[in-house]
Each structure stands twice: as C-alpha cells, then as structure tokens.
Amino acid sequence: MYQASNVYVICGFAAIGGGLFGFDISSMSGVIGTMAYKRYFGNPVSSVQGAITASMPFGSFFGALISSFIADRYSRRTAIQFSCTLWIIGSILQCASNGIPMLVVGRAISGICIGIASAIVPVYQSEIAPKEIRGRIVTLQQWAITWGILIQYFIQYGASFVGGGPNDPNQPETAFRIPWGLQMIPALILFFGLFFLPRSPRWLASKDQWDEAIQVLADLHAGGDIDHPKVLAEYQEIEEALRFEREEATSSMRALAAPRMAKRVLLGMSIQTWSQLGGVNVLMYYVIYVMEAADIGSPMLTASIQYVINVLLTLPAIIYIDRWGRRPSLLLGSLSMMIFFFITGAIQAVYGQHVIIEESNITWVVRGNKAASGAIVACSYLIVATFATTWGPASWCYPAEIFPSKVRAKAVSLATASNWFWNCILSFAVPPMLYHINWRMYMLFGTFNGLALIHIYIAAPETKGKLLEEMDEVFDGGRRAWESQPKGSRLDDLARGIAEGTMLPPARAYKGIRVEKEIKRDSVGGGRSSSTVSLQPYHAHCEAEP
Incomplete structure (x- = not known):
C-alpha cells in the first residue's frame, strides 16, 4: 500500500484531528443564540447550559487519560483512527438528539475522541518531524484547531438563517441539526486517510520493528536512502535511548513518578492548565455572551471576526516558532493577555450596569457608550490574536517534545487530561460567573495569566533545535530555566x-x-x-x- 513520505503532508493530514478539536470548541457557540435551540431544549438556564457545554470536555478528560494505553499498545496511528470512530458515533447522537440527556451523551462520546486525538496527534507529529521544524510541524495542530473553530462557526452562522432566522420563534430544528451532522465528515476523511500514513518510527523501534523503523526514517528524511548519515545518526540516537530505558528496567508508570521525570510531568500539566486558565476559551465557547454584554447589535457576525483572526494569527507561529522559540512565546503571551483581560474588566466595571434581561444569561451590560463597547470587542480580538500567535501553538508543542520515548504518550496524556479537566470546569463555570460576578471574571483571568508568566519564567527551559532524545540534557543538565541552552544538537x-x-x-x-x-x-x-x-x-x- 502507498505510504506518504512528505513530513508536511503526513503531519498536516494528521492535524485534521486538531480540526475535530476546533469543531468541539465552537460546536455550541453559534447555536445557543438561535430560537430553534432555545425552544427545543427549553431555553437552558446558565447552569444547565454550562453542563451541556461541559459534557464534551468532561469526556475529553477521560479520553486523554486512556489515550496513552491505546497509543503505546496499538500505535499512534491506530489510536487516532479509534478516536475518529468515537467522533462519528457522538456526532450521530448529537444530530439525532431528542432532548438534553441524549445531547449530553453524544457530546461526551465525541469528547472522548477529542481527548485521545488532542493527546496523540502532537505525539505522532513530534515523533515524525525532524528537530529543525518540529515546532512548526506540531503547530499545525493548533492551526487545524483554529480552522475547525472557524468552519464550524460559519456552518452554524449559515444554518442560523434557516426558517425566519435566529430570532424566528418557529425556527426549525435543522438550524442546529445541520452543523452537528456535518461535523462527522472530517473524521471520516481522517480515518481512511490514516491508512496511507506511516507509523511513528519511534513507536516501531519500541516494538523492535527495526527494519520498518529505519525505512520510515529514510523515507521521511532522505528520500528512502537508509544509508544517509542523518538517517543513521537519528537511528543510533533512538537505539541508544531505548537501550538506556530498557536497562533501567522500570515500568513506564514508575518512571513517570521518578523525581527527575515528575518535574517534567508537572511542567507539561501546568502549561496545559495555564492555557485554559488563561481564559481564551471563554471567548471561544461563549463569545455570544461576551458580545451581548458589550451591547453589540449583531453579536453572531461580530463574534465571527475573532475566529478569522484566530486562523490568520496562527500563521506567524507556524513560520517562526522554531526561530524565536517556545519560551519567549509563552512569556510574551501571558504578559499580553494579562494586560488585555485587566483592561476589559476595568472597562466593564466603569461603564457597565446591572440589568435584568428576560431569557438571557447576561446581567451586566455596557450600554449607551459605543467607545467602551468597541474597546471591549477590540480587547477580545487582541486576546485571541495573542493566544493564536503564542500560547495556542506553544502549549501543544512543548509538552509533546519534553519526554523520553518510554513515557511520552503517558506523560502527554496526563498533560492533555489537565487541559480538559480545566476546560470542563470553565465550560460549566463561565455562564454562572458571567451571571453572578460579571466583570470580575475578566480580572480573575488576568490574574491567572500573571501567575502563568511567573511560573513559565522560573520553570520552563527552551527546547527548540534539540532532538527528542536530548531532552534529558535540557532538563537535567544543571541549568536554570532562564539560562541559555547550548546551541546545536x-x-x-x-x-x-x-x-x-x-x-x-x-x-x-x-x-x-x-x-x-x-x-x-x-x-x-x-x-x-x-x-x-x-x-x-x-x-x-x-x-x-x-
């Protein structure tokens, strides 16, 4: 069977798994403002809507936890294909849902898919890509996420005009069933396309399939020449790393708990945690609420602009992350988002007022001040733009590359599980937070970004330009995180x-x-x-x- 050998084609196609993640993020943002959704599901109050939205990241948490066991035993490729199957099942249940319970079950099953794919796709990409472009390659995952968000949102935006439009009290159910049904198409494409992609050479080596491992390395890096110096050198690095791991004779779970590895596991989990507590998904899941609080007349159209920004501003990271590094991206992103969240909260506090709007989850609105409303919208765009260029790509790239082969899948699954744990908490908590504490929520996220800035500065060393097998030297070489790493590999x-x-x-x-x-x-x-x-x-x- 034909197998692709171009690194960009392989990893770009695998990144469709990230596109499913994007479909998840915006799967509710466009439909919650339609009358069809409100009428059919009984106009869910803030806590119920939070539970509906949180059901998918809830499933993703458990999907991330089990992902490593599937990926280590059956291969990274097979794990991603299994996740596609779950996504299709979940999409069918959502599309056919006859009430909130069935919708929640469908979203939870789709969530398990996202948990597996979001953990394993970056691992697969990092194990396929050469070190010189590894950051760029893994960043394709984030770009696919942004495309998934954008495509799903505009599908929902178009479907919202079914019948008499989003404000039509008799709007048909197809306004939300069409988007939830169409989202299974990328999973079908990914499932069958993966048969034409190679398995990870590092996974093959771990299973002692050395012939296939070196052939995959040769196809990826030397046009099929197994005697190319670069192929032989990388083969030797993989072989020596595996020999060392086997000589230690410890289980992968016990290796995770070793002090030197536990520090890295905690760092990977922390980075994924900060990516959620940074607050950008508030603007992804509930952007309609944010725009309503700013008293924007056409919230769905105004909100769509941020999704376009998200796609476009991820491109600089794809191009330059291997040049400017992971650490500067994380530091600059935390600082900038902290400032923009504090500004948003301050504007809301000064110019907003408490209101009671029938059938709305918003109780604090900036009214009669177009400048203040415009500033809130601008800050939301700037937060998304900053995240797209910095934390969005780097938070997936960094955890996928800092662990040795023996524990990589398990460690990344734990890091990704922490992402989904906090994603679930915030998905549930944000509607009540907007309802009860209003502008103070933005101050809270600004504070989280400030804490992330301090933590990254003291704990996260630079990893660009290093082979995956060299990360032990980066983390255990005695240098502090803020000190420069030796150049070269x-x-x-x-x-x-x-x-x-x-x-x-x-x-x-x-x-x-x-x-x-x-x-x-x-x-x-x-x-x-x-x-x-x-x-x-x-x-x-x-x-x-x-």
Whole structure:
C-alpha cells in the first residue's frame, strides 16, 4: 500500500484531528443564540447550559487519560483512527438528539475522541518531524484547531438563517441539526486517510520493528536512502535511548513518578492548565455572551471576526516558532493577555450596569457608550490574536517534545487530561460567573495569566533545535530555566562524523543480518575518507539482538 513520505503532508493530514478539536470548541457557540435551540431544549438556564457545554470536555478528560494505553499498545496511528470512530458515533447522537440527556451523551462520546486525538496527534507529529521544524510541524495542530473553530462557526452562522432566522420563534430544528451532522465528515476523511500514513518510527523501534523503523526514517528524511548519515545518526540516537530505558528496567508508570521525570510531568500539566486558565476559551465557547454584554447589535457576525483572526494569527507561529522559540512565546503571551483581560474588566466595571434581561444569561451590560463597547470587542480580538500567535501553538508543542520515548504518550496524556479537566470546569463555570460576578471574571483571568508568566519564567527551559532524545540534557543538565541552552544538537555532530568517516555508524539489524559501514581511508595521508556498505554476520563486538 502507498505510504506518504512528505513530513508536511503526513503531519498536516494528521492535524485534521486538531480540526475535530476546533469543531468541539465552537460546536455550541453559534447555536445557543438561535430560537430553534432555545425552544427545543427549553431555553437552558446558565447552569444547565454550562453542563451541556461541559459534557464534551468532561469526556475529553477521560479520553486523554486512556489515550496513552491505546497509543503505546496499538500505535499512534491506530489510536487516532479509534478516536475518529468515537467522533462519528457522538456526532450521530448529537444530530439525532431528542432532548438534553441524549445531547449530553453524544457530546461526551465525541469528547472522548477529542481527548485521545488532542493527546496523540502532537505525539505522532513530534515523533515524525525532524528537530529543525518540529515546532512548526506540531503547530499545525493548533492551526487545524483554529480552522475547525472557524468552519464550524460559519456552518452554524449559515444554518442560523434557516426558517425566519435566529430570532424566528418557529425556527426549525435543522438550524442546529445541520452543523452537528456535518461535523462527522472530517473524521471520516481522517480515518481512511490514516491508512496511507506511516507509523511513528519511534513507536516501531519500541516494538523492535527495526527494519520498518529505519525505512520510515529514510523515507521521511532522505528520500528512502537508509544509508544517509542523518538517517543513521537519528537511528543510533533512538537505539541508544531505548537501550538506556530498557536497562533501567522500570515500568513506564514508575518512571513517570521518578523525581527527575515528575518535574517534567508537572511542567507539561501546568502549561496545559495555564492555557485554559488563561481564559481564551471563554471567548471561544461563549463569545455570544461576551458580545451581548458589550451591547453589540449583531453579536453572531461580530463574534465571527475573532475566529478569522484566530486562523490568520496562527500563521506567524507556524513560520517562526522554531526561530524565536517556545519560551519567549509563552512569556510574551501571558504578559499580553494579562494586560488585555485587566483592561476589559476595568472597562466593564466603569461603564457597565446591572440589568435584568428576560431569557438571557447576561446581567451586566455596557450600554449607551459605543467607545467602551468597541474597546471591549477590540480587547477580545487582541486576546485571541495573542493566544493564536503564542500560547495556542506553544502549549501543544512543548509538552509533546519534553519526554523520553518510554513515557511520552503517558506523560502527554496526563498533560492533555489537565487541559480538559480545566476546560470542563470553565465550560460549566463561565455562564454562572458571567451571571453572578460579571466583570470580575475578566480580572480573575488576568490574574491567572500573571501567575502563568511567573511560573513559565522560573520553570520552563527552551527546547527548540534539540532532538527528542536530548531532552534529558535540557532538563537535567544543571541549568536554570532562564539560562541559555547550548546551541546545536548532538545529532548534527554525529551525522557530520558519519558523513566524513570519522565516526562509525550504528550496527543495525536487517533481515537477520547486521549491516555495518566499513570506514576506509585513502592511503595518502590526509586523504578524504569514504565508506562502503557490507552485509556481514554478527560481529563479536556487536551486541546480540534481543
């Protein structure tokens, strides 16, 4: 069967899993303002609407927790395909829902899919991508999320005009059934397309499928040449890392609890936690409420602009994250969002007033002041723009690359579970918060961003340009997080040495034979070295295969 070998094609296609995440985020934002939804589901009060919205991240929390067991046993690719199946089932239940209970069950099942995909897609991408563009590749996940949000929102926006429009008291149910039904299409495409993508070479190596592992590396990085110096060097790094992990003879769960690894696990979980407590999903899930509180006349159209901004402003991160790094992105993002949330809260406090609006979850509105309303909308756009360029991409990239192969899937699943835990809490809590504490909610999120700024500064070292197998040196090398890391990578030196003939390539297994390179030098002193490939039985100095 044909298998793709272009890294951008492979990881870009896998990022459709992120698109499902985006469909999840905006799956309610467009329909909650329609009369069809309010009439059919009994105009849910703030706490009930919060529970409906939270049902999907609730499922995602458990999906993230189980994701590593599926991915480690059956492969990253198979885990993503399993998640697609769950998404299709959940979408069918949502589309056919006859009341709130069935809707909640459908959203929870879809949530399990999102938990698995959001944990494993970045792992798959990071294990496929070369170190030079790993940040860019994993950032495709975030870009796909933004596209999913945008596409789903505009599907809902278009469907809201079914019948007499969103304010028609007799609007038909198709206004919300169409968006919930169409969202299964990307999952179908992803499920079947994954058959044409390779399995992770690092997962293959962990299962001792070395022939296929080195062939995948060769296809990805050297046009199929298994004797390319870069392929041999990366193969050796993977082999040595796995040998070291096996010599430790500890289970992956016990390895997670080791002090040096627990520090990294806590950091990965914290980064995903801060990405939620930073508050941007308030503007994604409940942007209609935010616009209503700013007294915007056409909240659905005004809200759509932020989704376009989200897509466009993720592009700079894709292009430059491997140049400017993960750490500066996180620090700058926290600082900027802190400022914008504080400004939004201050404007709401000064110019807003308490109101009672029938059939509304909003009790605090800025009225009669277009400048103040415009400033609130502008700040919401700036928060989304900042997140799209900084925390959005970096919060997925960083946890996916800081763990060794043995614990990577489990550690990333824990980090992703923390994301979904807080996503669930906020999905449920934001409507009551908007109802009861109003503008103080924005101050709370501004404070969280300030705390994230301090934490990232003292705990998160830079990881750009490093091989996945070099992260132990980054975190355990004795340098503080704010101190510069040595430039370059061990992989570059090893590949250069193999190419120049000054280093022996790794002995590798190939169909029961050891393939080695014999280093030959010209008899003339100082002559250039050359190498030839020879197929030989095991040498006495080579370690026998397990």
